[in-house]
Amino acid sequence: MKTFFKANPILTILVGFLLLGIPGQGLQAQEIRVERVQFPPGASTAAIEGAISGRETVDYLLNVRKGQYMNVSLASSNGGVYFNIMEPDAQYEAIHIGSTAGNQFEGVTAKSGDYRVRVYRMKGSGSSAANYMLEMIVSGSGQQSTSGDTVVSGTDYNATGMVPCSMGNGQPTGNCKYGVIRQGNGSGMVTITKSDGRTRTIYFENGKATGYDESQADRASFRASKEYDLYIVHIGDERYEIPDAVINGG
Numbered sequence: 001m002k003t004f005f006k007a008n009p010i011l012t013i014l015v016g017f018l019l020l021g022i023p024g025q026g027l028q029a030q031e032i033r034v035e036r037v038q039f040p041p042g043a044s045t046a047a048i049e050g051a052i053s054g055r056e057t058v059d060y061l062l063n064v065r066k067g068q069y070m071n072v073s074l075a076s077s078n079g080g081v082y083f084n085i086m087e088p089d090a091q092y093e094a095i096h097i098g099s100t101a102g103n104q105f106e107g108v109t110a111k112s113g114d115y116r117v118r119v120y121r122m123k124g125s126g127s128s129a130a131n132y133m134l135e136m137i138v139s140g141s142g143q144q145s146t147s148g149d150t151v152v153s154g155t156d157y158n159a160t161g162m163v164p165c166s167m168g169n170g171q172p173t174g175n176c177k178y179g180v181i182r183q184g185n186g187s188g189m190v191t192i193t194k195s196d197g198r199t200r201t202i203y204f205e206n207g208k209a210t211g212y213d214e215s216q217a218d219r220a221s222f223r224a225s226k227e228y229d230l231y232i233v234h235i236g237d238e239r240y241e242i243p244d245a246v247i248n249g250g
Contacts, residue, residue: 004024028041032057032058032118032187033041033056033058033059033219034058034060034061034221035058035059035060035061035216036060036061036138037060037061037062037117039138044137044138044139045135045136045137046135046136047133047134047136048060048133048134048135048136049131049132049133049136050119050129050131050132050134051129051130051132052081052119052120052121052129052130052132052173053128053129053130054119055120055121055123056120056121057118057119057120058118058119058120059116059117059118059119060113060116060118060134061115061116061117061134061205062114062115062116062117062136062138062171063113063114063115064109064112064114064115064138065109065112065115066110066111066112067108067109067140067183068108068109068132068138068139068140069106069107069109069137069138069139069140069189069201069203069213070105070106070107070108070115070136070137070138071105071106071135071136071137071138071146071213072085072096072102072104072105072106072134072135072136072137073103073105073134073135074098074103074119074132074133074134074135075103075132076103076130076131076132076133077130077131077132078121078130078131078198080121080122080130081119081120081121081122081130082098082099082103082119082120082121083095083096083098083103083117083118083119083120083134084096084098084117084118084120085105085115085116085117085123086115086116086118087110087111087113087115087119088111088112088113088114088115089113090116091116095107096119099122105156105217106133106199106213108156108181108189110138117160117208118236119132119134123239125249127233129219132230137213138249139203139211139213140189140203143228152179155179156179156181156240156250157179157180157181157191158180158182158188159179159180159182159246159249160177160178160180161177161178162175162176162177162178163175163176163192163240163242163243163245164176164240164241165192165194165238165239165240165241166237166238166239167194167195167237167238168237168238173239174195176192176193176194176240177192177193177194178190178191178192178193178242178246180246180247182247182248183250184209185206185207186204186205186206186208186247186248187204187205187206188203188204188247188248189201189202189204190202190204190242190246190247192226194238194242197212200212200213200238201213201240202234202235202240203235205232207227207247207248208224209224209226209231209242210224212233212235219233220236220237220238221235222234222235226244229243229244229245230242230243230244231243231244
């Protein structure tokens with residue numbers, strides 16, 4: 001899982017132009033359409049269907065609190081359509097560049113404010129309209145760590161390790177890698193890497209497992225219980241056994 005805690009090298013405006021495939025003067029001359037993203041009441045996900053033609057660019061403004069989990073993905077009928085993400089007050093210094101990193105991003109926000117998700121198409125990818133689906137997920141309370149934990153070297157996690165897991169009915173239980181970001185008082189996020197390389201992020205608040213990184217394409221049922229010092233979490237047919245010490249330390 002990518003996070004924002006460690007600052008990436010600052011990309012200059014010129015580099016931003018080159019990565020977008022748009023000359024500097026051309027970008028200044030063209031109009032960028034800006035749209036505000038609002039989640040439906042009680043929802044943590046927004047899915048937007050759109051289309052861009054030629055060198056059109058669309059900025060989606062998404063208001064996020066520091067410390068929240070954010071997941072952005074894009075699917076398009078045109079392989080030359082990508083998105084970049086800029087932090088609040090940044091115009092061209094991107095923390096995610098789709099043309100090099102791909103059209104999937106997830107991480108924990110380092111700042112509060114309007115994040116700019118910029119959808120664009122690379123030069124030479126055609127001039128006819130390209131349809132796309134942009135999905136944005138924001139969850140978590142945005143609380144900051146009060147645990148005083150150190151961070152595992154080379155990661156943004158307070159701890160890493162293995163937990164028992166099962167990916168479906170009838171499959172033997174194995175072990176999956178995890179990383180945890182603790183926020184104190186039994187709250188935090190545990191990100192588990194499944195055998196196929198995909199990840200699950202499970203959210204904890206005040207000592208209870210409360211949900212996961214649900215998306216439009218993956219709305220599996222969620223249930224969780226605690227047996228002594230072990231959280232038993234079911235997401236559809238998946239099962240995870242997370243010791244209390246993972247989220248609380250010790």
